[in-house]
Amino acid sequence: MAELEARFEKNESKNWRRPLPEGVEIKLGRAPGPDGWAADWDGFISSVHATLLWQGGKLRVRRRLEPRPTMNPIYYKAVENDDFSMAPNERFVIGGTTFALLDGSAPIPEPTPLRPELTEMTCSRQELRKVRFVDADQRMEALAALPEIIRYSPSEQELEQRVVQVLLQGIPTAQVAAIVTCLSDGTPEPKVSVLHADRRDGGPGDLAPSRRLVFEALQNRRQGVLHVWKQDITGLEDSRFSLVDPKTSWAICIPLPDDPSPGWGLYIAGGMEHNSRSADSAAMELQLKSDLKFAELTADVFGALRQVHHLQHRASVLSTFLSQPVLIAVGKQNIEEVLQPREVNATVLFCDLRGSCKIVEGGQAELMSLWDKVSEALGIMTSAIVENDGVIGDFQGDAAMAFWGWPLGGEEQIERAARAALTIRRRFAHVARQPGHRLAGFACGLGIAHGPAIAGRIGTLDQFKVGVFGPVVNRAARLESLTRRFRVSTLLDDAVAQRLATSGAGWSRCRRIARLQPYGMSEKVLVSELLPPTVEQGQGGLGEPHRLSYEAALGAFTAGRWTDVPHHLKFLGNDGPAEFLSNYVKQHPEGPPAGWDGVIKMESK
Structure with a gap:
């Protein structure tokens, strides 16, 4: 059985x-x-x-x-x-x-019979705990260096190099040490690769490890394995499991944890001081057991370090999408529970570059240089979002989507989104005033909407991202696209505008633009423009008297008194919303249609 x-x-x-x-x-x-x-x-x-x-x-x-x-x-x-x-x-x-x-009768047989000249030894962790170190002082000195490795290994390559040096220092008879991988691709011969190797004598770090040993340790047994052979034997030229280094008579391979990537291990090879010993007796030598124990300890530490480096890398990647308060909040909770999609009230911001398509069309031969500019411009957007505790939800070409309300809730999410939008506007305006700046030709349009949504892990089981889903996302995207039609920087839905009308005093203003039914949508939206405070009106912002004049024009337009609209707009030259409203009235000389409800139906995006 x-x-x-x-x-x-x-x-x-x-x-x-x-x-x-x-x-x-x-x-x-x-x-x-x-x-x-x-x-x-x-x-x-x-x-x-x-x-x-x-x-x-x-x-x-x-x-x-x-x-x-x-x-x-x-x-x-x-x-x-x-x-x-x-x-x-x-x-x-x-x-x-x-x-x-x-198969019910015996342990798993060896995939390939061992050569009679070879002796294989494995020791359980319980058995190795009972082994007393030979050359304990030297090994403890090598292990004492591991905290420094943790502190001063800025890259994975540097970490691998230092771990190999610790192995050579802590195993006196080792001639070569390496980081190896063994990945099974379904073929009879295991694919063994050497990532980094060093020799005690400082010679070339090239190494042809025993593929049998690596396969046994990393794939078959999933534990440390020691092979010992007579140093003077010949005929070990097997193409699959060759042992070609004449200076060695033993080799150890230790698997590393599968997290963050499977199939990794440590490989050490060296020579015994007394070749006259038989292979069988050499395999049981306390010296070799001490070497195996030291290699296991080093593998445990190195495996933990790889996991820490991997987590640090993931954290650094997350830090580009999540602010520090959000990261701290996420770190205090179960990550699976945090990522689980749930319904929230979210504030969504869409930000799209203007001018990038025209620049790209004119310089297709220098796409990489142009992409560097686009990346820098996207950096302006994302930095402002993260500074205001937003979550980067997606990039679509030269556009970015961000949201607030997940994983942190709170009533200030609308204010944070608005502050991010104003910061983006200011930073693009700043570079536009600098002659010769590489981003001088760029600007951006922004749309902000607030409403119910599903936020968290969005996508399939094997391909997912942190994002937000719902009508509010569509609405924010449509608002952003309307900024081109009205020639303004930022448009808001009514939920955002109402909130800012009471909480944004002193640092923001809102101007009602019109009640619209966006193309392809049944929803009617009272659209407003987000404006900087009056102290910034000399830097491209709308003056307060002009804002009030437009609001009066919109009131007359909504009430059906279209003949009063030109009077209120006469001092708003070169203002996008004023031109739109004025042109709409001119295109309908007969006045408001029957059943006029104050809603403009958009005929296109």
Whole structure:
């Protein structure tokens, strides 16, 4: 009968081996219920992580995807896989636990027989804990350097180089140390790569590692493996698992945690001081066990450092989209709960560059240089958004979308969005006043809307982003597109304008533009313009008397007194909304239509 074996790399006392009944589906997880198989020692395994079905000589393994997928994936043949069938003597991995399908009679056989000249040794972590270090002072000195590695390794490459040096320092008989990877691509020969290698003698760092050893440690056993051979033997030129370095008589390979990327390991090779010893006795030497223990400790630290670097990189990426208060708030909560889509009242800002398309059309031969300019312009937008605690939701070419109200709520989200819009306007106006500035030809249009939306993780299971969904997003985009028609910088819906009318005094103003029915939409929107305070009216802002004159014209227009409109607009020369209203009245000389409700239906975007 086929059996499934669970092997936890950090505590082998937790291991179990159980027969697989034919045709019965079994739940596998940390707390799968009374009829399931529990692996409660591994925090990376969900309560119910997968289902198992042994049928027809194959074991089908399916990751739980509903009602929401498990946080951690399943690795089969070193690749994430949600649904697969495996044959006896194959394995899959979840977190730090390896699950092996056995034929019921013996442990998994070796994929390729060991050469008689070679001796293989593995030690459980429990056994290694009992091993006393040989050359303890030298090894402790090497381990003491690890905190400095954490502090002064600015890049992954620098970290790899320093870890290799620690291995050479802490293992006296090592001649070469390396970071290796072994990725299974379904072919008979494992694909082994050397990422970084150093030699004790300072010679070239080229290394041809034993592919058998690397495969055994990183893919087959998922634990540290030591190979020992006679230094003077010949005939080890096997094309798959060659040991070609004449100076070495032993090699160790230690797997690193699969997070953040599977198939990584440490590889160390060296020579024994007394070649007269047999391979069997050498394999049991305390010296080699000490070397294996030191390599395991270094792998634990290096694995943790890789995870920290990965998390730091993710945090740095997030910091370009989320402000520090948002990051702090997210860090205090369960990330899965935070990302879960939920209904919120959101304020959405759309910001689109103006002038970029014309510039690109005129300089297709210098697209990279032009893209640098567009990126700099997008940076003006995103910096203002993040400074005001907004979340960058999306980029679409030369446009950016941001939103407020998730993950932080609060009543000030509209004010923050408006402040971000005014900051963007000021910064583009500032560069426009500088002769010769690379962004002098750019401007932007902005639309801000407020309303119910779904925010959080948006998309499919394998392709998602943090975003916002709902009519409010469409409305903000339409408002932004209308800024071209009215030749203004920022347009608002009524919810935003009403809020700013009471809370924006002193730092912002609003001008009602018109009640519109945007093209292709049934919704009618009272559109307003966001203006800077009166102290900035000399920098392109509308003066307060002109704002009041336009409001009076709009009041007459909405009430159907169209003959009064030109009188109120006569002093608003070169004003986009005034020209639009005036032209609309001129295009309808017969006056307001029957049943006039004050709404202008837009005939195009």
